[in-house]
Amino acid sequence: MRLRAVSLAALLAATAPALAFAQAPAVAVASAPSVAQAQDLQAAPVADLVAEVDIPWSRFTLDNGLTVLVHEDRKAPVVAVSIWYNVGSKDEPAGSTGFAHLFEHLMFGGSENAPGSYLGRMRALGPTNLNGTTWFDRTNYFQTVPTPALEQTLFLESDRMGYLLGEVGQDVLDLQRGVVQNEKRQRDNQPYGLFSYTQQDTLFPVGHPYRHSAIGSMADLDAASLETVRNWFRDNYGPNNAVLVLSGDIDEATARTLTERYFGPIARGPVNEPAQADVPTLDAPVEITLHDRVANTRITRNWAVPGMLSEDAVPLAVGASVLGGLASSRLDNELVRGDETAVSVQAGMQAYHRVGIFQVSANVKAGEDAEAVGARLDAIMADLIQNGPTEEEVARVATRYVAGTLQSLEQVNGKASTLAEGQLYAGDPDYYKRELEAYASVTPAQVRDAMQRWLTRPVASITIAPGEREAYVEAASAPPGATPVPAQEIQRVERMAMPEIGEVPDIDFPAVERARLSNGMEVVYVQVDTVPVTRVAVEFDAGYAADRADRLGAHSLMLDLLDEATTTRGPTDLAEAQERLGANINVGASMDRSTATLSSPSANLAPSLTLLADVIRNPAFSEAEVERVRQQRLSAIANERTNPNAIALRALPPLLYGPDSPYGRGFTGTGDEATVRALTAADLRGEHAAWIRPDNATVFVVSDRPLAEVQAELNRALGDWSAPSAARGEKRFAATVPAAQPRIVLIDRPQSPQSLILGGQILPLSGTDDTLTLNAANSILGADFLSRINADLRETKGWSYGVRGNVNLVEHQVPYLINAPVQANRTADSVAALIAQYERFLEAEGVTAAERDRAVAGNTRSLAGQYETSAQVMNALMTNALFDRPDDYAETVASRTRALTPAEMDAAARAAIDPDRFVWVVVGDASVVRPQFEALGMTVEVQPIP
Structure with a gap:
């Protein structure tokens, strides 16, 4: 999602x-x-860096089988709620591919005791890191919320675990199928976007759990009846098939009380035994050439290898980093910096639960012989496989990995995910420590031996060359007049009342200090000791x-x-x-x-x-x-x-x-x-x-x-750095921006399954102006998941995976930008729908009282999680300096936001945003798109790719 x-x-x-x-x-x-x-x-x-990494935890299991992990971290008044279901795309049987991903979407559509959008309800709680993802081995949902919002979050999360299906009707299923199709189009529309399908089809035989993509088959989704889809949920999403992690401003005793209250009454479900999967070996080397509208030929080498729990997983990952993962990798040194026959290289080990994929790639420099580059790449690999890396190379990989882990665990959500992954896959929340220790102790001989075991087997060599893309199989739709298969009526179960949200205190931004270096350079400093x-x-x-x-x-x-x-x-x-x-x-x-x-x-x-x-x-x-x-x-x-x-x-x-x-x-x-x-x-x-x-x-x-x-x-x-004698650079901005020339510019990109719409205008504002009221209004109009434009094009019409309109702050003349990737056959309709939404909001249907309350609650409560990490604090310091804000700006936001009225929000939006001044750029297949605009009487001008 x-x-x-x-x-x-x-x-x-x-x-x-x-x-x-x-x-x-x-x-x-x-x-x-x-x-x-x-x-x-x-x-x-x-070893000193490894010793710095520690996530204390406690664990208990409810009577219904739900495993709960608790990590106490009082650095900020927030709690990360992360729930991982032990089901992913590898567990889907033939004919049901894509069901795990589909349910990731369906579970955001509301539940029996909290109907309507899950995201809509959560927005008022002020979450950060709110999302869900699906992968081969799991489906997870996560959010970080202010501590006073934890009880309502647990109610909502438990309601979609135990009381979901009454809200999953045929209309909801049909809409979300359309959204998933547009998500697939959006990914497929990118350069090299079809490679992964060929990679999986080649490495894994028919029937192998990892052969199909997590997004699944559109044909399977279209063919699925409502009852079939509901049964998939009943079989896989019970509490005994999940791990819940609470990380942050909470202790074990509180966690026990709250999880028993909200999750305890949910009945056990069937036990899902994750699909077993061997590591297949190709019978012989495979060579495949694909074509795509790309600028550079990409050559790849691919093997199926063992998964994350294998003793070879870390040695293979280290070997991949030495080969093409580090900035100093051998492929970088030889192909990019050395003979300069490639413009970029990459090697990586994607470790899944049961298997992994070892992939090496090089983007060939224009004018170079791809076969010769491939031969050179193979020779560099062969040398590493034969002789192994040096001690120094292995040490650099280990240091890089440990340092990255150290930084990734600053957020409570990062720690929650780390604990959940270890519990789900290895039965051990401390599994990350085993990985860190493996990186710190791995030897060149272990790396060499692992590469010899797995990378001397037959290879899948897949090349993507510039040219006309192979025929694209468009997502199918149910045939006209098709009658949905009736589903059983859901017997709803009455629950306790939804808990109220406690008072969320205003934030206390850390103290800002200033100093100067001996050459006069200003230093703006904040101390944060979380990591x-x-x-x-x-x-x-x-x-x-x-x-x-x-x-x-x-x-x-x-x-x-x-x-x-x-x-x-x-x-x-x-x-x-x-x-x-x-x-x-x-x-x-x-x-x-x-x-x-x-x-x-x-x-x-x-x-x-x-x-x-x-x-x-x-x-x-x-x-x-x-x-x-x-x-x-x-x-x-x-x-x-x-x-x-x-x-x-x-x-x-x-x-x-x-x-x-x-x-x-x-x-x-x-x-x-x-x-x-x-x-x-x-x-x-x-x-x-x-x-x-x-x-x-x-x-x-x-x-x-x-x-x-x-x-x-x-x-x-x-401190001893002095300025050169040359004049310092100067930027010159005109006092006024040229008058807008509203139009629709179409840029032809043939064979695009989706069109990218980018529209905008210049606002009568600069970044140093006060935009708080305008941004609050625009969260309702364009910026939030629940915004008017996203609710229309995604959640109502199903034409897009998601659209946004944002006030994009820069120091001087501020632009308003609308980004809308839409299915190709609805391009002109989408532009017309966007214009209509802006006109209705700005001319007649402004901010409602309910929308104002939701925006104000979300914008104030979310402050608790916006400065949790050193990176977030750093961003705030730099933003305040750029836009000439005081050091305590963050501390003033809540009170100013709570004072907003719908009338003030409407006035701010209407004074700034004018759809009559919008300029639209549409990137898509002109043969498909242009007739649509002509049919609607909308004039377009076609321009070449800039």
């Missing part, structure tokens, strides 16, 4: 590589590296908007090169140094800011800061590195032109802002081919000198270490 609000940041993250842009004279930069920057980087032993991790962000006033109109992509290309190589470390050295430290350094941009971020175990903070300083202060910009990254950027631009989201994000900004505005460039930030081809190393040095400099920067820190200690380390790494 993974549906969330589509912000500009999310849209960009889904489609772009490293981002940002600028203007600057081509001048030489830079000083020689300091002694501190060139010193050896000493990391803490991985021994430090996060640092060095933020520069640049971003996409810094790009010149005649040099699009220059700034982002410069940023891409920062973490590639420095004057003291080559690309491999830089990657290996991060891996040894368990540190992550990333350089990227938003529309308004360019940022170098670091996350590191605090035990390795000093050497990690040395590395971060080297990246931002001493980029190499060697001719060889510039040319290699240039080719990767050209490949990225070509790939964007095959991706519906990226196509729309490139096309819409110039239509909204005009080409001369700093915001009137493609939101992906990758720029244009001509600029990228022409840029020189001197140009990029000048770009760096203009923007990446101490007098244009602010340092943000969230750490468990005290400010004095962090400040001392920052001074050591950055």
Whole structure:
């Protein structure tokens, strides 16, 4: 169900590589590296990091068989409620594929004692992390709620476990089948989107539990009667087939009382024995070539291997990381950085309960011989399989894995999922410790032996080459006039009354401290000691908007090169140094800011800061590195032109802002081919000198270490950094935005089973304006799952997997963007429906009292979980700085929101949003889409892919 609000940041993250842009004279930069920057980087032993990871728990079982795990964590007044059902797509018999995923959707549709949308009721409770997922081995549902909302959450969660089917009627089933079909279309519509079907069909024989995808067969879903679907639920979703984890502001005694009250009366169900599955071996090597509308040929190597509980699972995962998972992997070093015949590589071990898939892939550089690249890839693999990795490679993989685990467990929901997975698959909530210890102790010989056992068997070589996509099998629908098979009447059972929600206290945002480094750079700091991790962000006033109109992509290309190589470390050295430290350094941009971020175990903070300083202060910009990254950027631009989201994000900004505005460039930030081809190393040095400099920067820190200690380390790494003599970059925004020219622009993307609609307008607002009232109103109109537009296109019409309209805050002129992927044959109808919804809301049917109360309750109560982690606190610090908000901004939100009235919300929406000014970009198959607009009398203009 993974549906969330589509912000500009999310849209960009889904489609772009490293981002940002600028203007600057081509001048030489830079000083020689300091002694501190060139010193050896000493990391803490991985065993010390493993010792930091611990999730204390208690466990009990109700009389009906429900297993309950409790983890007490009082850092925030929230509780994660995570329930895992021991049933997934591997357990579906022939003719019933997709039922587990279908029920993931049906269980959000309401239950007998809480009819209507589950999400609608939960919205008022103020949850974070609210969702559900289906996979081969399980179905899970989770939400993190304020502590006073826990009882009502448990009532609702137990009601859909024990009292669901009275709300699952034929109309609900038909609607959700349509939503699932659109979810499938949305996934299939992506470049390389059909690969996984061929991979599973090839690796697993007919009848094997892992052969079919979790989303299932549309034909099976269409053929299923209501009673058949209900019986699937009766057989698999009983309390004895589930694990419930409560993690956070709760203790075992309270958990016992509440789970007995709400789950105890639910009767046991049949026992589901998870499907057994062997690890199949192909009779002989298989070679398959598929075609898709992609920019690069992708070659893959695939094997079925043992699952997560096998002793070989960790050695195989380590081998995959050494081969193509680490930034310093052998395939990266040989194919991407070495002979430069591939633009990207990847290797990974997907470990399921019973089996796994070991997959290796390489995206071949345009103009290279795919067969030759494949042969080179095979030779690199053969050497690793024959001789195994080095001790040092294995140690770097282990450190990276343990450091990542340490950070992932900061959220109570992350800890709940970790405990649930261990209990469900291994019968041991501490299974994660066994995995960590296996990573910390695995030897090169174990990795070599595991790879020899499993990767010397026949391989499935699947290639996806550019070309016309193979015929797409559209999701079928029930034949006209088909009569549904009657189902038994559900005998409803009366339950206790739904509990009320307790008072949720206002949040107390952690204290913000400030300091300055010896060179004057400001440090904004918050201490958070939930995990021994430090996060640092060095933020520069640049971003996409810094790009010149005649040099699009220059700034982002410069940023891409920062973490590639420095004057003291080559690309491999830089990657290996991060891996040894368990540190992550990333350089990227938003529309308004360019940022170098670091996350590191605090035990390795000093050497990690040395590395971060080297990246931002001493980029190499060697001719060889510039040319290699240039080719990767050209490949990225070509790939964007095959991706519906990226196509729309490139096309819409110039239509909204005009080409001369700093915001009137493609939101992906990758720029244009001509600029990228022409840029020189001197140009990029000048770009760096203009923007990446101490007098244009602010340092943000969230750490468990005290400010004095962090400040001392920052001074050591950055305090002697001085600004270059070149002029600092300047962004120039016009006082006004060009008048809107409303229109519908159609971009032809043949063979698209779905159309991507991206619409928007420029609001009469800047990011520094107060948008709280407008955002509250828009949560009802466009931003929430229950918004008017999503309720219409997804929950009523079933034409989309989900649509969103968002106020996308930027520093200056703020855009309003509507993102709507819809089934191809309903494209024009969907645009018309969206316009109608906006007009009705803004002209006549504004915010109702019930909608206001739901939005106010959800927006205030959710604050309790919005600053649970160091990453969330860091984001708040940077957001407050960008939009000129006070440090205590978060603490003012609740009282201001509670004071809102429907009239104020209506006024804010009507003053800002004007559907008569919307510009629409539609990316889809013109032969299917254009006649629809013509039939509705809507004029469209066709433009090429930008």
